[in-house]
Amino acid sequence: xxxxxxxxxxxxxxxxxxxxxxxxxxxxxxxxxxxxxxxxxxxxxxxxxxxxxxxxxxxxxxxxxxxxxxxxxxxxxxxxxxxxxxxxxxxxxxxxxxxxxxxxxxxxxxxxxxxxxxxxxxxxxxxxxxxxxxxxxxxxxxxxxxxxxxxxxxxxxxxxxxxxxxxxxxxxxxxxxxxxxxxxxxxxxxxxxxxxxxxxxxxxxxxxxxxxxxxxxxxxxxxxxxxxxxxxxxxxxxxxxxxxxxxxxxxxxxxxxxxxxxxxxxxxxxxxxxxxxxxxxxxxxxxxxxxxxxxxxxxxxxxxxxxxxxxxxxxxxxxxxxxxxxxxxxxxxxxxxxxxxxxxxxxxxxxxxxxxxxxxxxxxxxxxxxxxxxxxxxxxxxxxxxxxxxxxxxxxxxxxxxxxxxxxxxxxxxxxxxxxxxxxxxxxxxxxxxxxxxxxxxxxxxxxxxxxxxxxxxxxxxxxxxxxxxxxxxxxxxxxxxxxxxxxxxxxxxxxxxxxxxxxxxxxxxxxxxxxxxxxxxxxxxxxxxxxxxxxxxx
Amino acid sequence: xxxxxxxxxxxxxxxxxxxxxxxxxxxxxxxxxxxxxxxxxxxxxxxxxxxxxxxxxxxxxxxxxxxxxxxxxxxxxxxxxxxxxxxxxxxxxxxxxxxxxxxxxxxxxxxxxxxxxxxxxxxxxxxxxxxxxxxxxxxxxxxxxxxxxxxxxxxxxxxxxxxxxxxxxxxxxxxxxxxxxxxxxxxxxxxxxxxxxxxxxxxxxxxxxxxxxxxxxxxxxxxxxxxxxxxxxxxxxxxxxxxxxxxxxxxxxxxxxxxxxxxxxxxxxxxxxxxxxxxxxxxxxxxxxxxxxxxxxxxxxxxxxxxxxxxxxxxxxxxxxxxxxxxxxxxxxxxxxxxxxxxxxxxxxxxxxxxxxxxx
Numbered sequence: 001x002x003x004x005x006x007x008x009x010x011x012x013x014x015x016x017x018x019x020x021x022x023x024x025x026x027x028x029x030x031x032x033x034x035x036x037x038x039x040x041x042x043x044x045x046x047x048x049x050x051x052x053x054x055x056x057x058x059x060x061x062x063x064x065x066x067x068x069x070x071x072x073x074x075x076x077x078x079x080x081x082x083x084x085x086x087x088x089x090x091x092x093x094x095x096x097x098x099x100x101x102x103x104x105x106x107x108x109x110x111x112x113x114x115x116x117x118x119x120x121x122x123x124x125x126x127x128x129x130x131x132x133x134x135x136x137x138x139x140x141x142x143x144x145x146x147x148x149x150x151x152x153x154x155x156x157x158x159x160x161x162x163x164x165x166x167x168x169x170x171x172x173x174x175x176x177x178x179x180x181x182x183x184x185x186x187x188x189x190x191x192x193x194x195x196x197x198x199x200x201x202x203x204x205x206x207x208x209x210x211x212x213x214x215x216x217x218x219x220x221x222x223x224x225x226x227x228x229x230x231x232x233x234x235x236x237x238x239x240x241x242x243x244x245x246x247x248x249x250x251x252x253x254x255x256x257x258x259x260x261x262x263x264x265x266x267x268x269x270x271x272x273x274x275x276x277x278x279x280x281x282x283x284x285x286x287x288x289x290x291x292x293x294x295x296x297x298x299x300x301x302x303x304x305x306x307x308x309x310x311x312x313x314x315x316x317x318x319x320x321x322x323x324x325x326x327x328x329x330x331x332x333x334x335x336x337x338x339x340x341x342x343x344x345x346x347x348x349x350x351x352x353x354x355x356x357x358x359x360x361x362x363x364x365x366x367x368x369x370x371x372x373x374x375x376x377x378x379x380x381x382x383x384x385x386x387x388x389x390x391x392x393x394x395x396x397x398x399x400x401x402x403x404x405x406x407x408x409x410x411x412x413x414x415x416x417x418x419x420x421x422x423x424x425x426x427x428x429x430x431x432x433x434x435x436x437x438x439x440x441x442x443x444x445x446x447x448x449x450x451x452x453x454x455x456x457x458x459x460x461x462x463x464x465x466x467x468x469x470x471x472x473x474x475x476x477x478x479x480x481x482x483x484x485x486x487x488x489x490x491x492x493x494x495x496x497x498x499x500x501x502x503x504x505x506x507x508x509x510x511x512x513x514x515x516x517x518x519x520x521x522x523x524x525x526x527x528x529x530x531x532x533x534x535x536x537x538x539x
Numbered sequence: 540x541x542x543x544x545x546x547x548x549x550x551x552x553x554x555x556x557x558x559x560x561x562x563x564x565x566x567x568x569x570x571x572x573x574x575x576x577x578x579x580x581x582x583x584x585x586x587x588x589x590x591x592x593x594x595x596x597x598x599x600x601x602x603x604x605x606x607x608x609x610x611x612x613x614x615x616x617x618x619x620x621x622x623x624x625x626x627x628x629x630x631x632x633x634x635x636x637x638x639x640x641x642x643x644x645x646x647x648x649x650x651x652x653x654x655x656x657x658x659x660x661x662x663x664x665x666x667x668x669x670x671x672x673x674x675x676x677x678x679x680x681x682x683x684x685x686x687x688x689x690x691x692x693x694x695x696x697x698x699x700x701x702x703x704x705x706x707x708x709x710x711x712x713x714x715x716x717x718x719x720x721x722x723x724x725x726x727x728x729x730x731x732x733x734x735x736x737x738x739x740x741x742x743x744x745x746x747x748x749x750x751x752x753x754x755x756x757x758x759x760x761x762x763x764x765x766x767x768x769x770x771x772x773x774x775x776x777x778x779x780x781x782x783x784x785x786x787x788x789x790x791x792x793x794x795x796x797x798x799x800x801x802x803x804x805x806x807x808x809x810x811x812x813x814x815x816x817x818x819x820x821x822x823x824x825x826x827x828x829x830x831x832x833x834x835x836x837x838x839x840x841x842x843x844x845x846x847x848x849x850x851x852x853x854x855x856x857x858x859x860x861x862x863x864x865x866x867x868x869x870x871x872x873x874x875x876x877x878x879x880x881x882x883x884x885x886x887x888x889x890x891x892x893x894x895x896x897x898x899x
């Protein structure tokens with residue numbers, strides 16, 4: 001292994017930390033006037049709305065995910081395996097897209113209210129109808145697409161619970177519901193809390209939904225402070241404040257995981273699934289159908305209707321250039337991010353240096369920070385670098401870094417490096433140190449080992465890292481909005497812009513494209529779950 | 540074939556192996572036996588070339604391969620390693636795993652050797668199967684075949700049975716010995732399990748805390764342990780400090796008069812020391828057998844007993860807190876709480892000095 005690898009890895013990990021450092025450095029510039037303004041007018045709104053949204057979405061997603069995970073692990077249901085795939089599909093739906101789709105559906109001129117108006121012969125304003133563009137609306141929208149995070153973890157927690165536990169509880173008189181609340185749920189709690197923490201972090205990071213619904217939260221506040229008030233420093237300080245909230249969520253999650261107990265027998269045999277009564281089965285299926293329809297099929301159907309309505313007036317050349325822009329950007333970011341991930345993962349595997357380990361550990365923190373925060377940090381870091389370049393080198397290159405696609409790719413790197421490293425390290429974990437040594441005793445040079453052992457074994461993980469990063473980049477809205485070069489549009493940005501201009505029907509085509517591509521990792525995930533949780537046959 | 544001269548291995552301040560010397564004949568199957576943390580795996584990795592000794596030297600076929608300055612790379616030593624987790628390649632089938640180390644040979648030779656080796660390990664016809672579809676025992680044998688394919692001068696095996704079910708281990712240990720003997724390879728195996736060591740190996744090197752305690756055939760280790768550690772580890776010997784039997788002590792002498800006179804002349808009683816004897820050397824009776832000069836007796840109570848099928852294990856204790864483990868063949872003849880006299884044949888008692896070393 002080249003000696004330079006750990007050094008390169010350290011430099012890359014350090015680079016990834018720059019936005020955070022840039023934010024921290026901004027703490028020194030205190031601007032009492034703007035803060036006074038924020039404090040008097042909006043800060044309380046930011047805090048209350050962000051907290052309400054976060055807790056609401058965490059709770060809402062739990063209410064959808066836990067029952068779904070429980071029934072799909074415990075009971076015999078018609079089409080059980082298909083349902084296990086279907087309940088994951090809302091994961092492909094970005095929150096901002098479902099938000100404006102439902103706005104269109106539930107609008108006063110949308111299909112639902114039109115029906116009410118014609119059936120009851122009333123006109124707008126003469127009857128009560130919930131307003132989807134509200135905080136509860138945002139909570140419902142985000143819960144509908146974020147619950148799969150909790151579902152996946154709760155599902156594996158429930159299905160890993162040994163059947164002997166259930167039998168033991170049964171002998172002590174704990175039947176179904178009591179068993180669920182007294183044994184199964186507490187045991188699955190660490191997994192559920194982890195899932196809920198992920199969901200809450202996504203809720204805190206959301207920009208598209210709350211901006212579209214006109215709810216003032218931290219993310220919209222940061223955007224407004226920077227682009228509305230033009231105050232970079234306060235935007236950075238607000239970003240830090242939001243980061244603190246995120247870190248609190250993370251910390252709570254860590255704490256809950258500390259109590260993670262090993263309550264599963266190691267060679268448990270899975271008993272046959274339980275049978276539900278006919279009515280029980282009916283209501284269970286109704287529940288699952290509602291969740292999946294509301295989170296995926298209804299919005300997709302509405303988008304299809306919009307697309308067909310506008311089939312003749314679509315601006316195809318514009319759409320094609322959008323696709324080209326988006327794919328180019330996503331592929332470039334994907335290659336850069338996965339390459340960096342591979343370098344850091346290898347350095348971490350080969351080196352025992354404490355500093356390197358720490359840097360690498362810190363470099364994956366980006367996933368926790370909202371895209372808006374990272375964009376603000378990256379923007380500040382890159383503009384400073386640009387100024388420095390222009391000043392010291394005397395070059396008149398303008399905004400070389402901050403005004404180009406480089407900035408965007410850099411922000412994506414910070415945000416999605418964790419996803420890539422996690423996947424690459426999973427693959428690298430399959431190559432044990434002993435395999436390396438075995439190959440070495442048989443005369444394989446490092447390069448030959450790479451070729452005949454490492455590449456074949458980590459290929460799959462690297463490909464899935466690439467897929468996940470590709471899709472994440474494709475869906476990412478706030479960072480792209482802030483960092484994109486002037487006049488550079490992606491599918492996500494364009495969909496959001498069109499929806500914000502109330503051109504919902506026109507936004508459907510780019511939105512649906514994002515959803516369709518977003519299904520790829522969902523299928524990959526569903527496939528993995530399906531494979532790993534097939535009932536094991538005892539040999 | 541292999542000689543280690545005063546090898547020491549250090550990791551920073553921690554000394555894993557100290558002053559270790561050992562030599563193996565061609566075709567010898569030897570074992571590094573010892574409790575976990577005794578340094579046996581460090582030594583194995585050092586022989587393989589993954590570690591460098593901090594002192595001493597290692598020779599293979601009379602050639603120096605490692606000392607504290609120079610170390611020949613693992614691939615140039617002519618060693619092959621069977622790893623604890625086997626380190627088989629999950630993306631390759633059985634045949635490709637076996638021929639992995641002989642890729643430079645013509646295809647026909649590779650195939651022929653692969654077939655020979657799979658026949659040797661009893662896995663004929665599994666060439667195209669993937670590793671995950673094999674059982675643990677089969678995977679172990681593929682790992683052995685892969686290691687033997689390179690025709691190594693010495694085969695190193697690191698805890699080869701640790702990944703297997705307890706029931707499989709003993710039968711696989713017998714198989715392993717016959718495979719290694721048929722292949723005629725010199726082998727060094729690391730294990731913490733004495734019965735595995737005794738089943739597979741010609742000689743056993745017992746290690747503790749980085750030091751060699753004794754190297755010899757299993758029988759010699761059992762019958763004439765060099766020190767108390769060996770006696771305890773290999774034979775589960777009972778150990779009693781002799782001072783507690785001193786006739787002048789206040790406590791009620793539990794040793795019969797005949798022995799006392801013998802012990803007085805003994806070196807142990809003069810210097811103080813420790814006596815040790817196998818749990819199998821004890822016989823139990825209901826009353827003191829008088830007049831025997833060739834035996835030692837203790838009055839004891841049966842504390843607990845476990846019937847193990849062919850034999851019964853008793854734990855005996857007395858008021859002074861001495862405890863003995865005793866194994867008698869057949870089903871239990873005594874009951875818990877019963878007073879018995881434990882008699883040990885004088886010839887079965889080994890004497891050790893206070894330093895733990897055998898007095899002779």
